[in-house]
Amino acid sequence: MDLHVTLAGRRDLSGQIYRQLRAAIVDGRLRPGQALPPTRELARSLDISRNTVGVAYDRLAAEGFLTGRVGAGTFVQEAGRASRRAPAASPLRPRAAWERVEVWPAARPPGAITHDFRAGLPDVGLFPFESWRRLMSAQLRPDALDAPNAAGDPAGLPALRAAIARHAGASRSVRASEADVVVTAGVQNALDLICRVLLEPGDVVAVEDPGYPPAHLLFRSLGLDVRGIPVDDEGIRVDALPRDARAVYVTPSHQFPLGMPMSLPRRRALLDWARRRDVVIVEDDYDTEFRYGGRPIEPLQSLDDDGRVLYLGTFSKIMRPVLRLGFLVAPPALHDAFRLARYLSSWHAELPVQAALARFVDEGLLARHIRRSRREYQARHERIAERLASGLPELSVVPSVAGLHLGATFPDGRDDAEAVARAQDEGVALYCLSEFAVTGPPASGLVFGYGAVALPDIDEGLTRLGRALRTR
Incomplete structure (x- = not known):
């Protein structure tokens, strides 16, 4: 050594x-x-x-x-x-903002968990690992690693950016060319880049309430003024948006965590409000490749004629979370700034993985994987919705036709955190709605993910949950 x-x-x-x-x-x-x-x-x-x-x-x-x-x-x-001696005390201290930042999601619940309904977990067993290994092996040869583009464009490999533009255009009607795409290390990295490029400490950012915790935690850590905006069955309430907002972060195709889509009139109202107020809209389209019925939901980006919507996507929910790859679609006026911000923060995502993913898309393997996964997830989605409606009258299901989770509320307003704790005693893990509150009163309910629970195990898991809910 x-x-x-x-x-x-x-x-x-x-x-x-x-x-x-x-x-x-x-x-x-x-x-x-x-x-x-x-x-x-x-x-x-x-x-x-x-x-x-x-x-x-x-x-x-x-x-x-x-x-x-x-x-x-x-x-x-x-x-x-x-x-071993204890390290010497250091006079260095983090900024005050970091004393208020929490980690989400929390670690896996203690105890023996037999039925995992936590949201945000795809079924990694559905992933075509052998095909991915073949593509990765091809990129780990010396001639591939020594290619002229090995230094890396901060925006990502051109082949992957072109593949993403084609995939998002065909599957989600996103209007984008290769030049509009920035490859990121997931949605969180994309949000960090947006804050660096467009926002200043103290700027007001409006987010859905309840909403996605990592997003508003990141905004707060950067010194932004985060305002939670209530949602109803049509999505974020545009009439409640603050006049001094500089940005709005939304999940319009599959609201996180409730699950309903933003209606077309509400989407148009949000775009009109942003145009009048000169506000940037950050659209997180995190898992809507998995759609199970109804008419496709047009992204805000495809309805935007002013170039003020930044569209975010991720491959973590489609493929495997450990890959940590996503993308940002930005208008031409921001291309140079995002490329520079990506360079200064982390330069680029791993190049062999980018090259393998480009081939994965171009060979049709991604589309095939999505079709196969969609069939499996749809069966789980329908089974959970059916069982909740027929066997758990304590809960009211929020209508949802996409994604990897669905939400349900407690009409009686019971303590949902206590319900989750009792469910854990039965071996069932899931999230409560109250933990997604931002600044408003917390909603009461549960969030059911179905990526990590197999179809044959759903009935037993919900039976255990019902037993826990009735033990009061």
């Missing part, structure tokens, strides 16, 4: 080596069982005598930090970790 040791002057060289190695062992930088370089090798790299290094090793061995094995070498001992 390479071991960094710095010697100052020519005095007490063995003592300097001893102290630096001891500190590395105590701090955990050198782990128990890890081999140290032979004394001859370390002496050569430091340009000192082998005996000087040997003295330091012997001293550490005498104190229980190292052990020698004949014919094998010198290794760190487990006992050396016992004297």
